Amino acid sequence: MSTISTSAVLHRSLKCEFPRITGGEGNYVILEDGRRILDASGGAAVACIGHGNTRVHDAILTQLKQISYCSTIFYTTEVCERLCQELVDSTNGVMKRAYIVNSGSEAMEAAMKLARQYYLEKVPAEPSRMRFISREHSYHGITLGSLSMGGHVTRRAKFEPMLLECVSRVSRCFPFRDKPAHESDSDYVARLADELDKEFLRVGPETVCAFVAEPIVGAALGCVPFVDGYLTAMKAVCEKHGALFILDEVMCGMGRSGTYHAWQQDDNAAPDIQTLGKCLGGGYQPIAGVLASKRVIEAFENGTGSFIHGHTYQGHPVTCAAALEVQKIIREENLVQNVARMGELLSTKLKALLGNHPHVGNIRGKGLFWGIEFVKDKTTNEPFQSSMGVAFGIAELGLTKPYCIAVYPSSGTADGINGDHVIVSPPYNISPAGVETIATTLQKLVTEYFATRDLDHNVTQR
Numbered sequence: 001m002s003t004i005s006t007s008a009v010l011h012r013s014l015k016c017e018f019p020r021i022t023g024g025e026g027n028y029v030i031l032e033d034g035r036r037i038l039d040a041s042g043g044a045a046v047a048c049i050g051h052g053n054t055r056v057h058d059a060i061l062t063q064l065k066q067i068s069y070c071s072t073i074f075y076t077t078e079v080c081e082r083l084c085q086e087l088v089d090s091t092n093g094v095m096k097r098a099y100i101v102n103s104g105s106e107a108m109e110a111a112m113k114l115a116r117q118y119y120l121e122k123v124p125a126e127p128s129r130m131r132f133i134s135r136e137h138s139y140h141g142i143t144l145g146s147l148s149m150g151g152h153v154t155r156r157a158k159f160e161p162m163l164l165e166c167v168s169r170v171s172r173c174f175p176f177r178d179k180p181a182h183e184s185d186s187d188y189v190a191r192l193a194d195e196l197d198k199e200f201l202r203v204g205p206e207t208v209c210a211f212v213a214e215p216i217v218g219a220a221l222g223c224v225p226f227v228d229g230y231l232t233a234m235k236a237v238c239e240k241h242g243a244l245f246i247l248d249e250v251m252c253g254m255g256r257s258g259t260y261h262a263w264q265q266d267d268n269a270a271p272d273i274q275t276l277g278k279c280l281g282g283g284y285q286p287i288a289g290v291l292a293s294k295r296v297i298e299a300f301e302n303g304t305g306s307f308i309h310g311h312t313y314q315g316h317p318v319t320c321a322a323a324l325e326v327q328k329i330i331r332e333e334n335l336v337q338n339v340a341r342m343g344e345l346l347s348t349k350l351k352a353l354l355g356n357h358p359h360v361g362n363i364r365g366k367g368l369f370w371g372i373e374f375v376k377d378k379t380t381n382e383p384f385q386s387s388m389g390v391a392f393g394i395a396e397l398g399l400t401k402p403y404c405i406a407v408y409p410s411s412g413t414a415d416g417i418n419g420d421h422v423i424v425s426p427p428y429n430i431s432p433a434g435v436e437t438i439a440t441t442l443q444k445l446v447t448e449y450f451a452t453r454d455l456d457h458n459v460t461q462r
C-alpha cells in the first residue's frame with residue numbers, strides 16, 4: 001500500500017492501488033479478481049437497497065428516454081415534483097417544500113443560505129442574524145461552507161485559514177465519552193441544553209441563525225445516537241432565542257435509523273430545516289436534498305418569493321427518477337419496518353459476539369446504523385493513537401479472503417484526532433441470515449486483526 005499509483009485518477013490516496021469493482025449484485029460488490037465482497041456498510045451508509053436493482057435501472061432508462069436534463073431556471077419535471085411531494089409527505093405535513101441537489105455538502109450549503117435568507121424575508125426582518133452554532137467533532141460536509149459548519153478536526157486542519165468565522169461550537173452528545181457514570185440521562189441533556197443557552201448569550205442571540213446537529217452522528221463519531229429528550233431540549237433553546245433548528249440527516253436519515261426520519265424518534269423535535277442525502281438515492285445516482293418547514297417557506301412566500309441560490313444540475317430529472325423509485329421500493333416493501341426489526345437483531349448479535357472483546361470499547365447505534373469503537377485499554381477507554389490506523393487496518397483486512405466484507409472506517413472518534421471506529425450499515429432488505437453472516441464474520445475479522453498485531457509497535461505478527 002506504499003507505492004505510488006500509476007492511475008490517471010486523483011484518488012483519495014495517491015499511494016495505493018484501489019481494487020476495481022466490476023459489478024454489483026444484491027448485497028455484494030464484485031471485484032476484478034473475482035472476490036465477492038459483502039457490502040456490510042453500503043459504502044458510506046449509501047446502498048440502502050443493495051446493488052443492481054432492475055426497477056431502479058428501468059426508472060433511470062425511462063427518464064433518459066423522456067428528458068435527461070432540466071434547466072430549473074425555466075422548467076420543472078413531473079419526476080422532480082413527485083419526488084419532492086414524496087419527501088414532504090414523509091414528514092406528515094411538518095415540511096412544506098423540498099430542494100434537490102447533488103451531494104450532502106451542497107445540501108448543507110443550501111441550508112445555511114436558506115436560514116440566513118429566512119431572517120431577511122420574515123417580518124420583521126432580522127438582518128443581524130448571520131451566525132451558526134454547531135457541535136464539536138461534527139461533520140457536515142467537505143466544501144468550505146459545510147466544512148466551516150463542522151468540527152471535524154482532521155478534515156478542517158489544512159484549511160482553517162479559509163474557513164468561515166461565523167460558526168461556534170458546543171459539546172457533542174456522546175455519553176460513552178462525555179457523560180460521567182453518576183450523571184443521569186436527563187441531567188446530561190439538561191447540562192448540554194444549558195451549554196447551548198449560554199453559547200447563544202455569549203455570541204448574542206440576536207446574531208444566530210440556527211443550531212445545527214446530526215441526530216445520530218455518522219462518520220465523525222461512529223453512529224452515536226441522541227439521548228432521549230436531547231433533540232427536544234435543544235430545539236427549545238433555539239425557540240427561546242428565536243433561532244432555527246437544523247438537523248443534518250444526510251447519513252442517518254431516510255429510514256436508516258428505523259424511522260423514516262431520525263427526529264421522529266424524539267417528541268416535538270421536528271426541525272425547521274433538514275438535510276438528507278445518502279439513502280435518498282441509494283447510490284443509484286448522486287442526489288441529496290433540503291426540506292424546509294412551513295414556517296420557513298411561508299416567510300419566503302410572503303416575501304420576495306425567491307431563494308437566492310442555485311446549481312446547474314439541481315433537480316436533475318434522472319437523479320430524481322432514481323431516487324423516486326428507491327423511495328417507492330422502500331415504502332412498498334415496508335423496508336423501514338425491516339430496518340427496525342433487523343436493527344434489533346444486529347445490535348444483539350454484535351454485542352453478544354464482540355461486546356467482551358478487550359479492544360471493543362462501545363457498540364452503539366439505531367436501526368441499521370451501528371458503530372463499533374475500538375480502544376487500547378478497555379478499563380480506561382484510552383483510544384489508539386491515530387498513527388496506528390486501527391480502523392482502516394481492520395477495514396483493509398476485511399476486504400481480503402477469507403472475510404470478504406466491507407465496513408466503513410474512520411478515526412478521530414475520541415478527541416478529533418485519536419480513536420477508531422467502523423460503521424456497519426447493511427441494506428434495508430437484509431435478512432436474519434444476512435445479519436448472522438455479518439456479525440460472525442466481523443467477530444472473526446476483529447479477533448484476527450488484534451491477535452496478529454503488536455499494539456505497542458504497530459506491526460503485524462506472522
